[in-house]
Amino acid sequence: MINPNMVPILDPNPLPAPYWVFKLLLVVTFFLHILAMNFVLGGAVMALAARWRSKSNPYNNRVFLDVAKKVPSLLAATITIGIAPLLFVQVLYGQYFYTSSIILAWPWFLVLVFLIAAYYGFYFVSYKGERRPDVAGRVMLLSVILVLIIGFIYSNNLMLSQVPSRWAAKYFAGTAGWNLNLSEPTLIPRYLHFMTTAVAVGGIMLVLIALAKWKQDSEYARYIFQFGGKAFMYSTMAQFVIGIWFLASLPRDLRMLFSGDNMLATVLLTFGVIGAIGSIFLMSEALRKENIRLAAYVVSGITALVILSMSVMRDILRDAYLKPYFHPQQFAVKTQWSVFPLFLVLFIGGVVLWFVMLKRYGLFTTTKATDQ
Numbered sequence: 243m244i245n246p247n248m249v250p251i252l253d254p255n256p257l258p259a260p261y262w263v264f265k266l267l268l269v270v271t272f273f274l275h276i277l278a279m280n281f282v283l284g285g286a287v288m289a290l291a292a293r294w295r296s297k298s299n300p301y302n303n304r305v306f307l308d309v310a311k312k313v314p315s316l317l318a319a320t321i322t323i324g325i326a327p328l329l330f331v332q333v334l335y336g337q338y339f340y341t342s343s344i345i346l347a348w349p350w351f352l353v354l355v356f357l358i359a360a361y362y363g364f365y366f367v368s369y370k371g372e373r374r375p376d377v378a379g380r381v382m383l384l385s386v387i388l389v390l391i392i393g394f395i396y397s398n399n400l401m402l403s404q405v406p407s408r409w410a411a412k413y414f415a416g417t418a419g420w421n422l423n424l425s426e427p428t429l430i431p432r433y434l435h436f437m438t439t440a441v442a443v444g445g446i447m448l449v450l451i452a453l454a455k456w457k458q459d460s461e462y463a464r465y466i467f468q469f470g471g472k473a474f475m476y477s478t479m480a481q482f483v484i485g486i487w488f489l490a491s492l493p494r495d496l497r498m499l500f501s502g503d504n505m506l507a508t509v510l511l512t513f514g515v516i517g518a519i520g521s522i523f524l525m526s527e528a529l530r531k532e533n534i535r536l537a538a539y540v541v542s543g544i545t546a547l548v549i550l551s552m553s554v555m556r557d558i559l560r561d562a563y564l565k566p567y568f569h570p571q572q573f574a575v576k577t578q579w580s581v582f583p584l585f586l587v588l589f590i591g592g593v594v595l596w597f598v599m600l601k602r603y604g605l606f607t608t609t610k611a612t613d614q
């Protein structure tokens with residue numbers, strides 16, 4: 243008889259730096275990864291929406307091309323920065339993450355296949371979108387569907403990694419590795435919460451493109467500003483329904499973390515809710531007064547902070563789920579002082595380089611006005 247709560251034993255190798263360093267790096271790199279992912283998915287969704295509305299306004303074709311050209315580099319950024327939390331999550335939560343990855347083996351493996359296919363699709367649209375707009379629209383749709391499936395597999399795996407008590411039943415129900423975690427009540431709201439944020443960030447991406455074009459190409463910039471600003475507002479409004487659904491789906495003791503049981507989680511949730519309401523209000527003001535700076539600097543700044551606070555909340559929630567099993571004080575630590583400072587310098591340099599590259603490769607510049 244196999245113990246249904248069986249968790250693989252802790253890796254006896256000592257951590258090469260204090261626990262809190264890995265924890266901090268995990269949360270920070272996850273935040274950067276999810277931000278990049280939001281630009282990819284949100285940008286691609288905005289491009290698709292523009293393609294669908296292409297008959298209603300000639301600018302829509304230009305929006306489609308402008309955004310589609312940026313998506314491949316953003317996907318590269320998502321993957322590169324995804325490696326970092328992948329390493330840190332294995333260091334801290336390897337016992338849980340490896341097990342859930344085995345239970346979900348085939349869907350998990352398919353992430354690579356879907357990712358490569360989506361990548362090809364995005365490149366096709368970026369290079370051929372101008373000459374073959376109809377095919378490009380369909381290829382973009384296919385790539386977006388693949389990215390949505392990848393996100394769904396991630397949510398399945400990470401959610402399953404937090405509930406060791408369900409592993410045995412799931413594994414023995416089908417040992418072929420085709421299990422998804424579909425019976426998990428928090429799965430759908432959790433997943434929708436991530437995907438809807440991506441649409442809001444896609445809206446922000448259009449606002450940032452509008453900022454870059456505000457003076458030289460003002461009519462187009464104003465059009466794209468309204469387009470992106472409204473997408474941001476409506477998707478952020480939808481988060482109130484999805485967020486409440488997510489909270490309600492949590493087991494009661496975990497839900498209570500956000501209503502006073504854990505002070506940091508409660509403060510972060512309060513900040514997130516106020517930040518979201520404030521950003522909807524400020525975006526509507528910015529749209530009404532055509533104040534691009536308010537939208538591009540203040541609203542995107544608040545949104546980034548809200549996503550950061552949600553990333554911390556997600557981590558608090560994971561530790562609460564794993565409380566019966568996960569005891570960080572059990573980690574042996576042997577800090578490798580000879581390489582640790584070098585790692586930190588390279589890490590910070592890498593993040594800076596990443597932003598420089600995004601700028602260099604034209605994240606917020608657009609095609610020429612003649613492209614419309």
Ligand code: HEM
Nearest residue numbers: 272279321324325327328331389392393396397400432436
């Ligand atoms: C476009 C493709 C991708 C999408 C849409 C995506 C989406 C997501 C989502 C939604 C989550 C959160 C899941 C949850 O907690 O419910 C997540 C987490 C994560 N992703 Fe990605 N991801 C993508 C590609 C990648 C790649 C290529 C890597 C690694 C190379 C990666 C590494 C990670 C890691 C390690 C986490 C979990 C971090 C943690 O638990 O703290 N992702 N991703």
